[in-house]
Amino acid sequence: MVGPEKVLEFWLDHVGPAGWYLADDAVDAEIREKFMSTWEAARDGGLSMWLTYPSGTLAYLIVTDQFSRNMFRNDDGRAFSMDAVANAAAKRAICKGWDMKIDAPARQFFYLPLMHSENLCDQDRCIRLLVERMPQQGGNNLLHAQAHREVIRQFGRFPYRNAALSREDTRSEVAYAQAGSYGHTLRQIQTKQAA
Structure with a gap:
């Protein structure tokens, strides 16, 4: 498992805006390799401390809302299995104004769980x-x-x-x-x- 700083460094700096919405098998494989245990910890309720500050919440939302979709792309229900917790975390953060403490374009990850909601x-x-x-x-x-x-x-x-x-x-x-x-x-x- 890695900490929130590693998630943010990878997603915001390494992948970056140009790669956020591309279907790239190599990036998906890299996310599985580096972050599967972190995703599993989130699934099991083990990352609650990340939800106590804005950048930690951003990392949590990336793991639960974005990485799920990358790791389990193509007709795997696990791609959507964390949507409810990501949605709840995003709403709490937005109510606290934490989204506004994160610069754009990263701020969008507070809103995507709402876009992914049915x-x-x-x-x-x-x-x-x-x-x-x-x-x-x-x-x-x-x-x-x-x-x-x-x-x-x-x-x-x-x-x-x-x-x-x-x-x-x-x-x-x-x-x-x-x-x-x-x-x-x-x-x-x-x-x-x-x-």
């Missing part, structure tokens, strides 16, 4: 926070937040998680997948904004 109120709140607290840097994140919210408005869940979570697809979700899934939603929003 709850419409969380989706709305994510958009408000990006607009209010990251107005200069939130552009691409705001677009994705709007797309995530639209998916939740339409289905009440993210259909592209169904296989990983052993959920049955509805007819409308099958049609959505055939139409292009999330990419289709993203293009629709971009078209509306350009009009």
